[in-house]
Amino acid sequence: MSTAGSASAPGSASAPGSEDVPGADVSGPEDAPVIELSGLARRFPGPPPVTALQPTDLVVRRNDYLAITGPSGSGKSTLLHLLGLLDTPSAGRYLLDGIDTGPLSDPDRAALRGRRIGFVFQAFHLLPHRTALENVQLALTYHQVPRAERRPRALAALERLGLAHRTDALPTTLSGGERQRVAIARALVNRPGLLLCDEPTGDLDSANARAVLDEFDVLHAQGLTLLVITHDPTVAGRAGRHVAMRDGRLTAEVTR
Amino acid sequence: MKRARSRVGEPPPHLGPRDLLAEALAGILQRPGRAVLTVLGTVLGVGAFVAVLGLTATATGQIGAQFDLTRATTVTAVDQPDTAGLPDGAVPVSDFPADADSRMARIDGVSAAGVWWPVRNDPAVTRTPVGDGNPAVTRTPVGDGNPAVNRTPVGDGNPMVTRTPVGDDDPGQALTVLAATPGAVRAMSPRLTAGVPLDPFMERTHQPVALLSAAAAARLGVTRLDAQPAVFINGLPYTVVGIFDQVRREPGAPPGVLIPSTTALDRFGNPGATPDQAARALVATRVGAAAVVARQLAVALRPDRSEAFTVTAPPDPHSLRDHVTTDLSGLFLALAGLCLLVGAVGIASTTLVAVLERTEEIGLRRALGAGTRQVAAQFLAESTALGTLGGLLGTALGVLTVLAVAAARDWTAVLSPATTLPAPLLGTLVGLLAGLYPSLRAARVDPLQALRTG
Numbered sequence: 076m077s078t079a080g081s082a083s084a085p086g087s088a089s090a091p092g093s094e095d096v097p098g099a100d101v102s103g104p105e106d107a108p109v110i111e112l113s114g115l116a117r118r119f120p121g122p123p124p125v126t127a128l129q130p131t132d133l134v135v136r137r138n139d140y141l142a143i144t145g146p147s148g149s150g151k152s153t154l155l156h157l158l159g160l161l162d163t164p165s166a167g168r169y170l171l172d173g174i175d176t177g178p179l180s181d182p183d184r185a186a187l188r189g190r191r192i193g194f195v196f197q198a199f200h201l202l203p204h205r206t207a208l209e210n211v212q213l214a215l216t217y218h219q220v221p222r223a224e225r226r227p228r229a230l231a232a233l234e235r236l237g238l239a240h241r242t243d244a245l246p247t248t249l250s251g252g253e254r255q256r257v258a259i260a261r262a263l264v265n266r267p268g269l270l271l272c273d274e275p276t277g278d279l280d281s282a283n284a285r286a287v288l289d290e291f292d293v294l295h296a297q298g299l300t301l302l303v304i305t306h307d308p309t310v311a312g313r314a315g316r317h318v319a320m321r322d323g324r325l326t327a328e329v330t331r
Numbered sequence: 332m333k334r335a336r337s338r339v340g341e342p343p344p345h346l347g348p349r350d351l352l353a354e355a356l357a358g359i360l361q362r363p364g365r366a367v368l369t370v371l372g373t374v375l376g377v378g379a380f381v382a383v384l385g386l387t388a389t390a391t392g393q394i395g396a397q398f399d400l401t402r403a404t405t406v407t408a409v410d411q412p413d414t415a416g417l418p419d420g421a422v423p424v425s426d427f428p429a430d431a432d433s434r435m436a437r438i439d440g441v442s443a444a445g446v447w448w449p450v451r452n453d454p455a456v457t458r459t460p461v462g463d464g465n466p467a468v469t470r471t472p473v474g475d476g477n478p479a480v481n482r483t484p485v486g487d488g489n490p491m492v493t494r495t496p497v498g499d500d501d502p503g504q505a506l507t508v509l510a511a512t513p514g515a516v517r518a519m520s521p522r523l524t525a526g527v528p529l530d531p532f533m534e535r536t537h538q539p540v541a542l543l544s545a546a547a548a549a550r551l552g553v554t555r556l557d558a559q560p561a562v563f564i565n566g567l568p569y570t571v572v573g574i575f576d577q578v579r580r581e582p583g584a585p586p587g588v589l590i591p592s593t594t595a596l597d598r599f600g601n602p603g604a605t606p607d608q609a610a611r612a613l614v615a616t617r618v619g620a621a622a623v624v625a626r627q628l629a630v631a632l633r634p635d636r637s638e639a640f641t642v643t644a645p646p647d648p649h650s651l652r653d654h655v656t657t658d659l660s661g662l663f664l665a666l667a668g669l670c671l672l673v674g675a676v677g678i679a680s681t682t683l684v685a686v687l688e689r690t691e692e693i694g695l696r697r698a699l700g701a702g703t704r705q706v707a708a709q710f711l712a713e714s715t716a717l718g719t720l721g722g723l724l725g726t727a728l729g730v731l732t733v734l735a736v737a738a739a740r741d742w743t744a745v746l747s748p749a750t751t752l753p754a755p756l757l758g759t760l761v762g763l764l765a766g767l768y769p770s771l772r773a774a775r776v777d778p779l780q781a782l783r784t785g
Contacts, residue, residue: 161782186702189341189699191341200698216354217696218344
């Protein structure tokens with residue numbers, strides 16, 4: 076927990092030394108790479124064979140806020156799935172927190188995915204028959220978190236996102252913004268070091284989109300590493316780093 | 332197994348039994364209507380299984396109660412007198428001792444026992460030979476007329492019993508006359524409609540008395556006992572002391588007339604030596620004692636000549652019951668198996684549909700850190716829970732069916748714990764097997780494809 080305060084990276088806003096900081100579980104040097112890609116590629120065997128991701132090098136350091144933009148079909152989703160350990164590369168190496176993910180077994184990949192990475196999807200992917208609280212608790216189910224701890228932790232995560240009053244609501248009764256905030260709470264409840272977001276504002280109106288992006292700023296300020304995939308320039312504009320993607324290649328990097 | 336942190340520094344994904352159960356039940360309750368329809372086949376299969384076994388046991392129990400009780404408590408012993416060394420035609424003395432009744436009654440488990448034999452018509456005793464050697468029973472004594480002329484030969488060898496002395500056109504009745512000790516009469520348990528049975532006093536004092544069956548009494552025209560009517564057997568009078576309408580334990584031939592064995596020995600001589608004429612013992616035992624009594628009977632009668640008796644014990648009721656059970660239940664159990672197969676297919680298809688419908692959920696769970704094993708376990712648990720639910724409902728339904736049928740027929744319901752208690756597990760097994768393929772499919776769902784559907 077004590078490492079949280081020192082996790083602030085150059086360029087970030089001042090990180091409040093709160094003890095409820097995401098990413099607090101992951102310790103390491105201040106600017107250690109969270110993601111390190113070398114020659115990572117993904118080919119889908121045909122027919123016809125498609126190279127969705129050309130060999131790619133990329134380094135994402137602790138507390139980076141990186142946006143990847145590109146038109147549909149540019150391979151940015153493929154990259155996100157590879158980074159999220161939901162897919163395996165055809166070539167190249169992927170180090171997550173310094174761990175080579177290539178030779179890992181399915182349980183190890185699942186454990187890493189569940190504990191160190193939080194996912195935020197465009198479509199939220201909330202289970203429709205479970206309350207907001209139950210949806211958040213689901214993220215704690217697979218990681219040997221004692222049952223007694225799950226409810227308070229899920230409640231705390233919802234509270235952080237301003238949803239303390241909607242904990243027992245079913246997703247169908249929540250607004251789009253509320254749903255995405257429940258999804259973010261679910262992504263954060265395991266205190267991951269890395270948040271992967273796939274078009275997080277794609278299904279939201281501009282006011283709700285702004286609220287979600289404000290939330291990302293707060294999380295970034297608290298030391299979390301964020302990687303957002305989007306085709307929306309305003310979303311990309313909020314990130315510290317901006318990488319464009321076209322035809323399976325990272326084409327340009329804009330650092331501000 | 333210690334769940335140590337693996338080389339990635341995180342504990343491997345894990346889904347505890349309570350979480351597994353909670354997820355399975357949540358999955359089922361998500362679509363309760365579909366769950367009910369899905370388990371219907373299993374409910375019917377397990378229900379049929381329980382009902383068939385229960386009803387067979389119940390019905391067999393009834394069959395046993397109806398025809399077993401008398402048979403299962405009857406032991407007989409037939410005398411095989413030694414005829415060696417006797418002149419041709421001579422009748423040997425019976426091997427039953429004079430105190431056979433009390434000897435047998437002393438065996439533990441015997442409730443009544445005695446000796447009886449069909450009375451032969453001994454030419455030496457009757458004045459005129461009749462037919463092939465049976466006494467004639469008449470209502471009146473023979474002797475005042477021309478007995479030999481009036482007597483019609485009787486084909487079936489029964490003595491002539493008449494209401495009036497022969498001579499006034501009464502040809503007499505061919506009736507089965509049995510000599511019986513008081514114990515034998517009690518073992519037969521005749522249901523008296525009038526009078527008294529043969530008792531030890533009559534036996535001891537060689538009384539000329541007779542106990543008539545209702546049919547014999549009707550044929551002889553005896554309707555009332557208050558005037559102490561007499562019947563005549565081969566012309567000798569016997570006072571009718573009682574009339575019975577049925578016997579519970581038939582000695583081997585439907586008795587028409589029963590007379591004391593001492594009287595029979597006096598007037599008709601020794602019992603015959605052929606197996607169907609020989610003296611025999613009829614023993615009524617307490618329930619369950621027949622086999623033990625049968626083993627002791629011969630020695631108790633004649634320790635010195637136990638080989639003279641052929642003892643017959645009732646068949647083992649269990650083998651009889653098992654035979655009935657196998658016959659009745661084979662077909663129905665096959666039907667129950669068919670129902671279970673249908674139930675398994677139902678659960679399998681529903682779970683498979685659930686897997687296809689919930690690919691998004693599967694993808695999400697994978698993203699949240701579930702391994703393929705946890706995903707497979709979840710769907711396997713779901714189908715197993717469905718099967719168990721069906722098994723429980725089916726068992727309840729089967730038990731209710733057995734109870735309802737038993738209540739309607741006034742039977743005692745018989746449910747074997749050995750088959751009823753594990754019956755829900757049959758549903759569990761069906762659910763487990765049915766879930767194998769769908770859960771493998773669930774494990775193979777590509778989280779990429781699953782999450783893209785959103």
